[in-house]
Amino acid sequence: MKPFLPAAVILLLLLTFAASAPATQNARTFIDGTEAYRNGDWPAAITAFESIAAAGVNSGKLFYNLGNAYLKNNDLGHALLWYERALKRIPHDPDLRFNYDYALTLTKDERGDKESPLLHILFFWKYQLSPSTVRWIAILLNAALWIALSVFVIRKKRLLRPSVLLVAAAAVVFSATAAFNYVEAARIRQAVILPEKVAVRSGFTESATQLFVLHAGTKVRVERETDTHLLVRYTEDKIGWIRKSEAGII
Amino acid sequence: MVRQLVMAMALLLAATATADAATVRAVVDRNKATVGESISLQVIIDGGEGEVDLSGLADFKTIPRGSSSSFQMINGKTSRQLIHNYVLIPLKAGNLTIPAIPVTIDGKVHYSAPISVTVSREPPAASGQRDVYVTADVSEPSPWIGQQIVYTFRLFNAVQVADAKFQAPEFNGFNAEELENRKSYRTVINGREFIVTEVVFILVPVKTGELEIERAVLQVSLLQRSRRPRPFSGMDAFFGRGEMTTRVLESNPIAVQVRDLPSRPQGTSFSGLVGRFEISSSLDKTAIQVGDSATLAVTISGTGNIMDAPEPTIPAPAEFKAYADHPEEQIQPGPQGYSGSKIFRTALVPVKPGQYRIDPVVLTYFDVESGQYRDISTSAFDITVAPSETAATDIDVFRAAPAQTPSLKKRVEFTGRDILPLKEGLETLTPQRYMSPLWFGVFLIIPVLGFMLTGTIVRMTRRDDSPGRIMADRTRQAIKTAAAADSTDADFLSALYRALVSAILGRQGVLGTSLTWSEASDQLLEIGWNRDDAAATARLLEEIESFNYSGGRLDEEKRADLLDRTRQAVRRLTR
Numbered sequence: 001m002k003p004f005l006p007a008a009v010i011l012l013l014l015l016t017f018a019a020s021a022p023a024t025q026n027a028r029t030f031i032d033g034t035e036a037y038r039n040g041d042w043p044a045a046i047t048a049f050e051s052i053a054a055a056g057v058n059s060g061k062l063f064y065n066l067g068n069a070y071l072k073n074n075d076l077g078h079a080l081l082w083y084e085r086a087l088k089r090i091p092h093d094p095d096l097r098f099n100y101d102y103a104l105t106l107t108k109d110e111r112g113d114k115e116s117p118l119l120h121i122l123f124f125w126k127y128q129l130s131p132s133t134v135r136w137i138a139i140l141l142n143a144a145l146w147i148a149l150s151v152f153v154i155r156k157k158r159l160l161r162p163s164v165l166l167v168a169a170a171a172v173v174f175s176a177t178a179a180f181n182y183v184e185a186a187r188i189r190q191a192v193i194l195p196e197k198v199a200v201r202s203g204f205t206e207s208a209t210q211l212f213v214l215h216a217g218t219k220v221r222v223e224r225e226t227d228t229h230l231l232v233r234y235t236e237d238k239i240g241w242i243r244k245s246e247a248g249i250i
Numbered sequence: 251m252v253r254q255l256v257m258a259m260a261l262l263l264a265a266t267a268t269a270d271a272a273t274v275r276a277v278v279d280r281n282k283a284t285v286g287e288s289i290s291l292q293v294i295i296d297g298g299e300g301e302v303d304l305s306g307l308a309d310f311k312t313i314p315r316g317s318s319s320s321f322q323m324i325n326g327k328t329s330r331q332l333i334h335n336y337v338l339i340p341l342k343a344g345n346l347t348i349p350a351i352p353v354t355i356d357g358k359v360h361y362s363a364p365i366s367v368t369v370s371r372e373p374p375a376a377s378g379q380r381d382v383y384v385t386a387d388v389s390e391p392s393p394w395i396g397q398q399i400v401y402t403f404r405l406f407n408a409v410q411v412a413d414a415k416f417q418a419p420e421f422n423g424f425n426a427e428e429l430e431n432r433k434s435y436r437t438v439i440n441g442r443e444f445i446v447t448e449v450v451f452i453l454v455p456v457k458t459g460e461l462e463i464e465r466a467v468l469q470v471s472l473l474q475r476s477r478r479p480r481p482f483s484g485m486d487a488f489f490g491r492g493e494m495t496t497r498v499l500e501s502n503p504i505a506v507q508v509r510d511l512p513s514r515p516q517g518t519s520f521s522g523l524v525g526r527f528e529i530s531s532s533l534d535k536t537a538i539q540v541g542d543s544a545t546l547a548v549t550i551s552g553t554g555n556i557m558d559a560p561e562p563t564i565p566a567p568a569e570f571k572a573y574a575d576h577p578e579e580q581i582q583p584g585p586q587g588y589s590g591s592k593i594f595r596t597a598l599v600p601v602k603p604g605q606y607r608i609d610p611v612v613l614t615y616f617d618v619e620s621g622q623y624r625d626i627s628t629s630a631f632d633i634t635v636a637p638s639e640t641a642a643t644d645i646d647v648f649r650a651a652p653a654q655t656p657s658l659k660k661r662v663e664f665t666g667r668d669i670l671p672l673k674e675g676l677e678t679l680t681p682q683r684y685m686s687p688l689w690f691g692v693f694l695i696i697p698v699l700g701f702m703l704t705g706t707i708v709r710m711t712r713r714d715d716s717p718g719r720i721m722a723d724r725t726r727q728a729i730k731t732a733a734a735a736d737s738t739d740a741d742f743l744s745a746l747y748r749a750l751v752s753a754i755l756g757r758q759g760v761l762g763t764s765l766t767w768s769e770a771s772d773q774l775l776e777i778g779w780n781r782d783d784a785a786a787t788a789r790l791l792e793e794i795e796s797f798n799y800s801g802g803r804l805d806e807e808k809r810a811d812l813l814d815r816t817r818q819a820v821r822r823l824t825r
Contacts, residue, residue: 026679027676027679030676030678030679034672034674037672052679056681057679057681058681058682058684059678059679059680059681059682060682061673061677061678062678062679064672064673065672065673065678068669068670068671068672069672071669072669089682090682095670095671095673098669098670099669099670102667102668102669103669105667132685135685135690138690138694139690139693139694142693142694142697143696143697145697146697146698146700146701147697147700147701149701150700150701150704150705153701153704153705153708154704154708175694178690179687182687182690
């Protein structure tokens with residue numbers, strides 16, 4: 001047994017080092033990026049932050065930093081793309097909301113995805129709470145419901161009490177909302193226009209009729225996708241093809 | 251019938267022949283005009299009805315003036331004429347062409363002949379040669395933002411005009427108000443008398459930079475001697491007859507350079523007034539008693555946005571209560587813009603006797619002439635307050651809470667825009683945990699599984715408290731008691747009785763503690779025992795009872811026999 005102990009310790013250390021090496025590299029790149037940002041070298045900051053994101057770091061705060069760097073670099077399209085990505089992860093971050101709202105004031109097109117205010121009133125919890133919060137509320141309500149039912153079974157009490165029914169209704173509503181959020185995230189894909197100006201055409205070729213023009217930062221819904229083009233919908237009545245490179249999927 | 255049919259066909263043929271023979275002509279009343287002067291155009295369709303397309307007349311503004319038709323039958327031959335009337339206004343000078351006008355008659359397109367028109371520029375206005383013309387100007391071509399300027403549109407006419415239709419410019423970038431009273435007067439230009447009609451707007455620029463006031467358009471009808479040749483036209487001069495011609499007159503566009511106000515000097519409170527203003531004040535009493543009131547009237551007067559004058563802050567001593575009255579406005583729009591005065595009256599009520607001084611009221615406005623902010627102020631007043639003569643009898647004047655001052659709160663606006671800084675902590679690199687739908691489903695299912703497990707455990711661990719189970723327990727316990735070696739006879743017999751009764755009742759599924767031997771027999775028959783077995787068991791019960799009540803001693807053999815028989819019966823009953 002004794003000869004194996006040092007070997008096991010060395011192996012453990014090697015594994016620990018191997019796991020922490022990319023994290024250390026990312027931290028170094030991140031510090032370089034923030035330093036570049038502080039010095040006004042926005043392209044260098046963008047390169048640093050994007051390399052971290054490309055390494056698989058899925059962080060809303062990192063995406064927020066990317067949005068800032070792009071905005072400072074006068075690239076409104078990419079700035080809003082990263083802000084939108086950050087919003088999916090940290091929707092209630094006050095800094096993010098402030099900068100996002102500011103960036104929106106710089107866009108040239110009106111928002112195309114106007115939702116009915118009635119929906120916002122009727123399904124207020126969906127719009128007021130983040131998907132993550134809705135999920136956890138659904139899980140907690142569901143747990144409370146089944147725990148209450150279990151207690152009643154143990155204590156041989158009637159299961160269908162008003163309080164239990166209320167919890168059950170709330171659990172169903174929040175579970176359904178969480179499920180809808182999953183479906184919405186999977187089915188509805190949105191993109192942000194990246195260049196200053198993009199002609200939305202009726203077909204793939206440059207000779208296809210220009211239907212309308214969108215500007216940087218405008219959010220569109222992706223209806224279909226080919227190898228080279230996206231069929232995007234701006235409003236209910238405005239739909240057309242753009243090149244894939246002209247929009248970033250959120 | 252045949253005759254009617256033949257006549258109808260003849261009429262149809264005649265109509266067709268007429269349509270085939272349709273011709274189109276275009277006629278103008280003159281082919282020389284000046285820019286803006288109207289030309290009367292008639293499109294005449296002989297022998298049919300058609301649609302006239304004037305979209306090709308790019309050099310002219312076209313105004314439709316209705317149509318007329320006539321129908322004639324001469325020597326049995328019918329002819330029909332339809333005349334479409336238009337007024338053409340040349341839009342530029344030069345040799346213009348009224349192109350061939352397409353007229354669609356019964357699906358076929360007919361064309362009129364093109365017409366050449368020579369359009370010359372109008373002579374200069376100062377020459378006095380024009381019969382009618384318009385001008386527009388502003389009182390100040392480079393005003394400050396908020397400074398009122400006067401836009402004046404003038405119509406000069408040396409001939410009679412009628413049906414004037416005025417279209418004012420949009421005045422983008424200005425707040426505009428038209429003065430109600432339009433002024434009209436006579437003037438002589440180069441020896442020719444003109445009637446001048448003025449339309450005046452007061453404009454207040456609301457944004458800075460280069461603004462343009464577009465052209466104002468006036469369409470008028472001029473009474474002129476008839477230009478179209480008519481029989482006996484020579485008599486028109488004698489009878490003073492003429493005809494109305496339409497003119498469209500456009501003023502010149504005006505460029506206005508609006509300047510932003512300079513930055514305010516430190517420590518000044520700008521009132522928002524832009525123009526030229528004065529301030530004065532008066533106090534109706536300089537000697538009053540405690541509780542009496544003196545009225546301080548502050549008058550702001552001048553030219554500019556006087557209506558925006560804010561209520562001044564009255565620097566009354568702390569021993570005075572101030573009650574502001576509604577301001578009195580006397581503001582009139584005039585050729586120089588808005589001017590007038592605004593009087594703010596404040597009742598001052600002293601609460602303590604003494605000698606006081608009311609400091610001057612200071613107002614800061616922007617003087618458009620000097621291009622600077624100016625402070626103007628009223629004079630100070632000394633006021634003597636004597637004790638109240640009725641102080642002994644009156645209710646004391648208490649110093650109440652300070653009077654409600656008008657709210658000075660303003661909506662906070664951004665003074666600069668920028669984004670908030672980066673998130674620099676290394677926790678930025680911590681990835682967000684995302685709950686997949688699978689995990690969400692698992693978290694939802696776990697409590698359900700817990701509930702099911704709980705139910706199963708409860709079912710498994712729950713004691714059977716049915717009467718049969720209870721009676722079986724009692725039976726088992728009673729047999730155990732009876733089998734104990736140290737039990738007395740009484741205990742032994744009552745245990746056997748209890749065991750047997752519990753077994754019989756338990757088999758029936760009912761609770762109970764006693765049975766007669768006959769009830770026991772009936773019960774056993776009910777559960778399907780044969781008569782002999784039932785009777786034997788009933789006798790055993792009776793025997794146990796009789797030993798119990800007789801009080802006799804039981805020998806070992808008898809005890810073993812009773813116990814054995816009871817066990818056999820119980821075993822059969824609880825099987």
